[in-house]
Amino acid sequence: MNIVNEARLAFMSRSANESFARVAVSGFFMQLDPTVDELTDIKTAVSEAVTNAIVHGYREKNGTVYITMRILAGNVAYVKIRDCGCGIADVKKAMEPLYTSAPEEERAGLGFAVMQSFMDTVRVRSAVGKGTTVVMTKALRTRADE
Amino acid sequence: MMKLVRGDGEIRAVLSGEIDHHSARELRAELDAALCDMAPRLLVLDFGGVTFMDSSGVGLIMGRYKLMQTFGGEVAVENAPPRIERMLRLSGVGQLAQIRPGKGNDE
Numbered sequence: 001m002n003i004v005n006e007a008r009l010a011f012m013s014r015s016a017n018e019s020f021a022r023v024a025v026s027g028f029f030m031q032l033d034p035t036v037d038e039l040t041d042i043k044t045a046v047s048e049a050v051t052n053a054i055v056h057g058y059r060e061k062n063g064t065v066y067i068t069m070r071i072l073a074g075n076v077a078y079v080k081i082r083d084c085g086c087g088i089a090d091v092k093k094a095m096e097p098l099y100t101s102a103p104e105e106e107r108a109g110l111g112f113a114v115m116q117s118f119m120d121t122v123r124v125r126s127a128v129g130k131g132t133t134v135v136m137t138k139a140l141r142t143r144a145d146e
Numbered sequence: 147m148m149k150l151v152r153g154d155g156e157i158r159a160v161l162s163g164e165i166d167h168h169s170a171r172e173l174r175a176e177l178d179a180a181l182c183d184m185a186p187r188l189l190v191l192d193f194g195g196v197t198f199m200d201s202s203g204v205g206l207i208m209g210r211y212k213l214m215q216t217f218g219g220e221v222a223v224e225n226a227p228p229r230i231e232r233m234l235r236l237s238g239v240g241q242l243a244q245i246r247p248g249k250g251n252d253e
Contacts, residue, residue: 015168022166022198040198040229047200051167105167106174106205110237114201117236 002073005031009067013058013083021050021067028069029077034140041118042077042138048111049081049134055102057085057132075140084131091124148173150180155187162195170202174209181210185217191243194225203230204237211242222246 007028011017022043029042046067053065063085070078088094094101095116100109115122119136126132151158159177163169181189189210196203211221221243226234234245 015166015171018166018168019164037229043198044200044233047166047198051200051202055167106170106202106209107167108201108204108208108237108239110201110204113236114233 001070001078003070004073005071007069009069010064013054013061013063013065013085015051015054017065018047018050018054021065022047025067025069025079029071029140032071032075032077032140034077038138038140042079045115045118045122045136045138046079046081048114049079049136051107052111052134053081053083053085053132055105055107056088057083059086072137077138077140078135079137080133080135082131082133087128087130088124088126088132089128091126095124148176150176152180152184152186156190157181157184157186157188158190158192160192160195162197164198165196165203165206166198166200167202170206174206177210178213181213181217185219186214187217187219189214189219189221190224191221192224193227193230196227196230199230199233201233201237204233204239207234207239207243220244 009024025046026039026043050065063083066082068080072078093099095112097113098109100107115136119138121137123135147162149160157180191207207223214221223243223245234240
């Protein structure tokens, strides 16, 4: 993995930080001169992953959400979102559309489906009692391609 | 943000700004109070002013659909910008709520 640039964020698992995470991540990737749609795709995917960390990972208790943002060679945006929360016993089941473990929070069960739809790759690693890591990448069109 | 317009047997919720898990919580508390108070036949969710939405917006529609069903009422979604409409189609929420373009979506 050829890393061109990298930045890291750590913040409390408070729902008010969902919008902060979107703004911070999109701010970092602005240097790739993305299209509005590309940037919104990334923001939407990040919003889903951060909300999962807060609602499911930490179950609304205090914890820290970690984000690593990278620019990889070839105009590729890389985002890693990690929590040290409860973890997911069955990742495959959790990724099924409409599955949710928090219906009372009105989670539609679409978080992973949205991430997969808006990013090129989505990888999820999780261990019960240790936490969950989501790594997503998206190759951005260079303006010269248009 | 949300502005509620009460009509004859109908509530129109004009939504604006960003809808995520954080803001959806506040919206749903305010909306549900108005819905339970009036028990309208129709709830119109106007997404015309929404600048960002993740799947929390889908949850918001699904939850209101369930509540409106208890009154025998219906839910319609209007003026969703193209990106938001894409999310709504991805979710299949169109089976629960009528998704219609509505007026003023061509600017």
